[in-house]
Amino acid sequence: MLLNVQDVEIAYNRIKVLWGVTLCVGEGEIVSLLGANGAGKSTLLKGIMGIAPLHRGSISFLEKDVSKKRPWEKAKMGVAYIPEGGRVFPDLTVEENLMLIASLHKEAFDVKENLDLVYSLFPVLKERLQQKAGTLSGGERQMLAIGRALMSKPKLLLIDEVSMGLMPKLVSEVFNTLSLLKEYGISILLTEQNVPEALAISDRGYVLENGRITISGNSEELLGNEMVKTSFLGL
Amino acid sequence: MTFGYILSIATFASIYAILILGLNILTGYTKQVSLGHAAFFAIGAYTQALLITKAGLTFWSALPLTILLSMIIGVVMGLPSLRVSDDFLVLTTIGLNFIVMGITEYFDFFGGAMGIIGITMPTIGGKSIGTTGYFLITLSFLLLTICICYLFSKTWGRLAMEATGEDEDAAQSLGINTSIYKMYAFALSSTFTGLAGVLWAHSIGSVFPRNFSFEMSVLFLSMLVFGGLGTIRGAVFGAFVLYILPEFFRFIENYRMLVYGGMLAMIVILQPNGILGRGGLLDRCILRLVKKKAETQEIS
Ligand SMILES: Nc1ncnc2c1ncn2[C@@H]1O[C@H](COP(=O)(O)OP(=O)(O)OP(=O)(O)O)[C@@H](O)[C@H]1O
Numbered sequence: 001m002l003l004n005v006q007d008v009e010i011a012y013n014r015i016k017v018l019w020g021v022t023l024c025v026g027e028g029e030i031v032s033l034l035g036a037n038g039a040g041k042s043t044l045l046k047g048i049m050g051i052a053p054l055h056r057g058s059i060s061f062l063e064k065d066v067s068k069k070r071p072w073e074k075a076k077m078g079v080a081y082i083p084e085g086g087r088v089f090p091d092l093t094v095e096e097n098l099m100l101i102a103s104l105h106k107e108a109f110d111v112k113e114n115l116d117l118v119y120s121l122f123p124v125l126k127e128r129l130q131q132k133a134g135t136l137s138g139g140e141r142q143m144l145a146i147g148r149a150l151m152s153k154p155k156l157l158l159i160d161e162v163s164m165g166l167m168p169k170l171v172s173e174v175f176n177t178l179s180l181l182k183e184y185g186i187s188i189l190l191t192e193q194n195v196p197e198a199l200a201i202s203d204r205g206y207v208l209e210n211g212r213i214t215i216s217g218n219s220e221e222l223l224g225n226e227m228v229k230t231s232f233l234g235l
Numbered sequence: 236m237t238f239g240y241i242l243s244i245a246t247f248a249s250i251y252a253i254l255i256l257g258l259n260i261l262t263g264y265t266k267q268v269s270l271g272h273a274a275f276f277a278i279g280a281y282t283q284a285l286l287i288t289k290a291g292l293t294f295w296s297a298l299p300l301t302i303l304l305s306m307i308i309g310v311v312m313g314l315p316s317l318r319v320s321d322d323f324l325v326l327t328t329i330g331l332n333f334i335v336m337g338i339t340e341y342f343d344f345f346g347g348a349m350g351i352i353g354i355t356m357p358t359i360g361g362k363s364i365g366t367t368g369y370f371l372i373t374l375s376f377l378l379l380t381i382c383i384c385y386l387f388s389k390t391w392g393r394l395a396m397e398a399t400g401e402d403e404d405a406a407q408s409l410g411i412n413t414s415i416y417k418m419y420a421f422a423l424s425s426t427f428t429g430l431a432g433v434l435w436a437h438s439i440g441s442v443f444p445r446n447f448s449f450e451m452s453v454l455f456l457s458m459l460v461f462g463g464l465g466t467i468r469g470a471v472f473g474a475f476v477l478y479i480l481p482e483f484f485r486f487i488e489n490y491r492m493l494v495y496g497g498m499l500a501m502i503v504i505l506q507p508n509g510i511l512g513r514g515g516l517l518d519r520c521i522l523r524l525v526k527k528k529a530e531t532q533e534i535s
């Protein structure tokens with residue numbers, strides 16, 4: 001198993017937000033994390049990356065316990081995280097945003113190969129290399145955020161609401177791109193408000209309610225689930 | 236206005252420019268706002284003063300020791316930055332001023348309120364170098380500092396620092412060990428600030444606790460913010476302008492804190508990138524001039 005989350009609890013200022021969450025992501029899988037606003041989806045991704053400290057439970061990546069590892073250590077092991085809103089570095093240029101990670105860990109990454117992959121997925125970025133990331137359009141910024149994460153050739157990509165602020169056409173484009181990543185051996189755990197689109201590219205999914213996982217299953221099962229239908233699909 | 240007076244102004248302006256270049260690495264790159272750089276300045280000046288007057292070292296033999304100690308103390312004082320949030324870091328650095336002032340004032344070892352006097356000018360080949368010679372030494376150190384800062388600004392280390400300053404969580408999840416880069420920033424920053432302290436101590440010939448008050452830290456931050464956070468040209472420009480102006484308009488002297496504090500607030504609101512920083516008032520004027528020149532050349 002690539003990622004194993006066991007019985008994880010996370011609290012902010014002693015207020016528990018996640019209660020005994022258990023999930024897993026296998027090699028080559030795309031897994032969706034669904035849930036209403038405030039359910040704890042972003043918190044779970046932060047916990048996996050190591051930005052939010054675990055209160056209880058454990059996380060293993062590639063069969064190694066990484067519960068106590070700092071974010072940068074996990075990044076070097078092959079976990080990449082795209083936070084809500086992308087959060088590219090606004091004062092750095094597109095090129096600097098992309099090259100930063102590869103240049104800091106030259107021994108670990110094949111810069112050229114990764115850059116080629118990013119350019120082939122997002123040709124727009126190539127035209128904007130010298131532009132400050134802060135001046136990119138919302139959609140371009142999301143692409144840069146994905147591209148930046150891919151520069152480390154991660155094994156696992158954690159994505160928080162990649163479609164936020166994108167027009168519908170772009171949303172499907174971005175989802176298409178994500179499903180392509182499978183071929184490069186990249187597994188994905190993503191949170192998404194666009195439930196049908198997310199499930200369309202996912203193998204499996206989990207539903208998070210008030211910090212607990214209440215439903216899990218493969219995408220078809222979830223699409224057929226009464227609760228999912230009423231809460232997320234508006235059927 | 237005598238030649239000696241101009242020389243002394245140029246010397247002090249260069250010293251402050253070195254200091255502000257140091258502050259720029261910490262506050263400009265990693266966005267760790269310091270209102271305590273007078274303390275780092277004091278550490279450089281006092282260490283050098285003690286090594287000269289008590290240990291009998293010369294300018295040149297004491298300098299590397301002082302620089303090394305400044306760097307170490309910078310890292311130690313930077314450790315809280317790994318634990319506290321940015322707002323609390325500002326408070327912590329404000330505290331540094333009072334700690335250093337308190338220690339130098341209350342312990343006889345540091346000369347107490349009477350300070351340390353008799354910090355002689357450096358000599359070269361046994362000969363005293365005079366104020367002109369000292370200005371040249373200071374200027375050389377400024378040029379050296381600018382060179383190092385320029386070379387550093389071209390490295391990925393600077394980008395990692397800026398990324399840390401812009402978004403620490405995002406930087407961490409990209410594999411940047413932000414703690415290390417924050418410490419690097421403190422180390423580099425306190426090194427240059429300590430160097431400025433050394434040059435200042437020899438230039439004045441004495442050090443007193445009140446030379447390194449909280450007010451000075453406010454002045455330093457104003458210089459950097461005025462010139463332009465995160466740029467070398469802005470740091471040098473801010474230091475020169477804000478040091479030289481009050482020298483010519485003596486009446487400002489009495490309202491110094493009011494002027495600097497007010498200006499700091501105004502700049503932050505009106506010109507957040509500083510006068511000569513990216514997109515600042517002067518920066519845009521210069522860009523426009525350069526463009527115009529290029530256009531006229533094209534036509535002719
Ligand atoms: N830094 C924080 N401090 C305190 N409480 C927080 C913090 N971050 C999140 N929370 C709380 O934790 C709960 C879960 O938040 P989280 O951001 O994980 O939800 P989410 O499922 O991502 O929601 P959304 O769909 O709106 O993005 C919310 O009640 C939120 O108020």
Ligand SMILES: [Mg+2]
Nearest residue numbers: 041042043084
């Ligand atoms: Mg969220």
